[in-house]
Amino acid sequence: MSKQLASRVEALSPSATLAITAKAKEMKAAGKDVIGLGAGEPDYNTPDNILEAAWQSMKDGKTKYTPSGGLPELKDAVIRKLERDQQLTYSRQEIMIGIGAKHVLYTLFQTILDPGDEVIIPAPYWVSYPEQVKVAGGIPVIVEAAASAEYKVTAPQIEAAVTPKTKAVILNSPGNPTGMVYTRQELQEIADVCRKHDLWIVSDEIYEKLIYGPAEHVSIAQLNGDAKGRTFIINGVSKSHSMTGWRIGFIAGDSVVVKAMTNLASHSTSNPVTTSQYAAIEAYNGPQDAVETMRKDFESRLEKIYPQLEAIPGFRTVKPQGAFYLLPDVSEALEHTGYTDVDSFAEALLEEANVAVIPGSGFGSATTIRLSYATSMDLLEEAIKRIRAFVEDNWKD
Incomplete structure (x- = not known):
C-alpha cells in the first residue's frame, strides 16, 4: 500500500504558534523556569x-x-x-x-x-x-x-x-x-x-x-x-x-x-x-462586565510593558491598538547579536533565556517576533528583563 500523503496536506506548513508553545511546555515539564509569551489566549478563566x-x-x-x-x-x-x-x-x-x-x-x-x-x-x-x-x-x-x-x-x-x-x-x-x-x-x-x-x-x-x-x-x-x-x-x-x-x-x-x-x-x-x-x-x-474588566487589564499591561520593550537594544515596536500582542521588529538586534533569522533568534531565546516568543516568519514577517501580553505583569516584566539581558549579553558592535 502506498504511504503517499495527499498533496493538500503535504503543502501545509505547521503552526509556528503551536509548535513553539509545545516546546516551551516540554521544557517547563522538565523543570525549566520557562515564561511563555506564545499562545494567544486570555489568562482569565471563563466568567x-x-x-x-x-x-x-x-x-x-x-x-x-x-x-x-x-x-x-x-x-x-x-x-x-x-x-x-x-x-x-x-x-x-x-x-x-x-x-x-x-x-x-x-x-x-x-x-x-x-x-x-x-x-x-x-x-x-x-x-x-x-x-x-x-x-x-x-x-x-x-x-x-x-x-x-x-x-x-x-x-x-x-x-x-x-x-x-x-x-x-x-x-x-x-x-x-x-x-x-x-x-x-x-x-x-x-x-x-x-x-x-x-x-x-x-x-x-x-x-x-x-x-x-x-x-x-x-x-x-x-x-x-x-x-x-x-x-x-x-x-x-x-x-x-x-x-x-x-x-x-x-x-x-x-x-x-x-x-x-x-x-x-x-x-x-x-x-x-x-x-x-x-x-x-x-x-x-448575560452581563458583559467581565469582558470590560479583562479589556482594561490588558490595556494596563500594554501601557506598562510597551516602554520596557522599546528600551531593549535593537527593538522597534509599533504600539498596538487592540488584541494582546506586541510585534517588535528585531532587525537591528539580529544584526548585532549574530543571528541570521528570527527563527534561530527565538529558538536561542527559549533555550538560553527561557522565554518563549513566536518568530514572525510564521506570520509573513521575517524581521519580527510576536509576544503575547495575556499573562501576569510579574511574568511579563521578568520576561522583558530576560530578553533584554539576552540581547545585551550577545550584543556585538
Whole structure:
C-alpha cells in the first residue's frame, strides 16, 4: 500500500504558534523556569455565570445533538449581539455556528474557493489564513503592510494585487499579530475596491472587544449595504469571553453561502459542542462586565510593558491598538547579536533565556517576533528583563 500523503496536506506548513508553545511546555515539564509569551489566549478563566449556564444545561439533559449550523437560541443571541454592537441586522439563515472561528474560516474557504482562486491576504497575517486557503485549492496572494503604515495595507495595494482570479480579501481588525485597527476611512476605501472588482470580504473580528486608547472597532459590513452584502463577519467567544477551549465561533453573511457551509459542516462535524453552545448563549445574553474588566487589564499591561520593550537594544515596536500582542521588529538586534533569522533568534531565546516568543516568519514577517501580553505583569516584566539581558549579553558592535 502506498504511504503517499495527499498533496493538500503535504503543502501545509505547521503552526509556528503551536509548535513553539509545545516546546516551551516540554521544557517547563522538565523543570525549566520557562515564561511563555506564545499562545494567544486570555489568562482569565471563563466568567462564572457562563460556567454556571453550561453546568445547568448539562443537568437539564441538554447533551444531545443540535442542528448542524448551531442552536436557534444561539443564532438569536448572535443576531442580538450584532444588532447591539454593530447596528447590523441578520436573519437566522445568515448565521452559522462553528467549532471556533478557525473552523468557521476553514469551512468558508472550502465553500467559496475553487482550485486556482486567489485570496488577498495582508501581511503580517494570522498563521492559518494562507494554509486554509491552500488546503481549499486556493492561492494566497500576500500583500505586505509596512511598519511605517502601522502594518495596515492600503486600498491601492489591494487593487494592485487584484487579478481576474481574485475571489476574496481577508481583513483582520484588530489584527493578529499586529494589534492594529483599521479606521472607518481605510475600510471605506478597501470596500470601494472590493465593490469595483466584485470581491468577497472575509472580516475576522475575533479581537473586536479588545480595543485600547482612542481606537474604535468598525466592521466593514457597517459601511453600507453593498459592503454588508459581500462581507462575511467571523467572530466568536474565544477572546472576548476567555473561552478559547470551548470552541464556539460564528459567521454572519450571505445566506446561500451560509447554507452551503452548514451542509458541509453536517458531513464533517455534525454540530458544535452542545454544552459549549449553551455557554455561548449566556456569554452573549448575560452581563458583559467581565469582558470590560479583562479589556482594561490588558490595556494596563500594554501601557506598562510597551516602554520596557522599546528600551531593549535593537527593538522597534509599533504600539498596538487592540488584541494582546506586541510585534517588535528585531532587525537591528539580529544584526548585532549574530543571528541570521528570527527563527534561530527565538529558538536561542527559549533555550538560553527561557522565554518563549513566536518568530514572525510564521506570520509573513521575517524581521519580527510576536509576544503575547495575556499573562501576569510579574511574568511579563521578568520576561522583558530576560530578553533584554539576552540581547545585551550577545550584543556585538
